[in-house]
Amino acid sequence: xxxxxxxxxxxxxxxxxxxxxxxxxxxxxxxxxxxxxxxxxxxxxxxxxxxxxxxxxxxxxxxxxxxxxxxxxxxxxxxxxxxxxxxxxxxxxxxxxxxxxxxxxxxxxxx
Numbered sequence: 001x002x003x004x005x006x007x008x009x010x011x012x013x014x015x016x017x018x019x020x021x022x023x024x025x026x027x028x029x030x031x032x033x034x035x036x037x038x039x040x041x042x043x044x045x046x047x048x049x050x051x052x053x054x055x056x057x058x059x060x061x062x063x064x065x066x067x068x069x070x071x072x073x074x075x076x077x078x079x080x081x082x083x084x085x086x087x088x089x090x091x092x093x094x095x096x097x098x099x100x101x102x103x104x105x106x107x108x109x110x111x
Contacts, residue, residue: 044098050090055083060090 055064064083069076 043101043104045095045101046098047092047094050093052090053087054090055088056086 052060052062053064054060064087065080066083068079068081070079071077
């Protein structure tokens with residue numbers, strides 16, 4: 001859903017100064033109690049970029065094909081040709097129910 005992945009480097013809130021085995025420097029220590037806030041202020045995602053397109057007629061679909069007739073050795077054969085030009089992306093759509101952000105730094109489990 002969205003497929004954006006983690007684009008922020010060094011954003012793990014429980015790590016020290018960024019490295020795994022390097023000693024923490026004085027004044028730059030980070031404890032478990034102090035957690036960085038998200039850019040949006042919430043771990044939930046309410047919108048995503050759609051993977052669907054509008055064609056010239058206003059139809060909405062993931063892919064568009066055009067049927068073409070090919071004559072080979074006197075025989076007519078119908079083939080489908082994928083249309084990739086003159087398509088307009090649907091844009092940002094609202095999700096029916098919110099999802100967790102992929103950068104959410106806490107493991108959720110049932111105990």
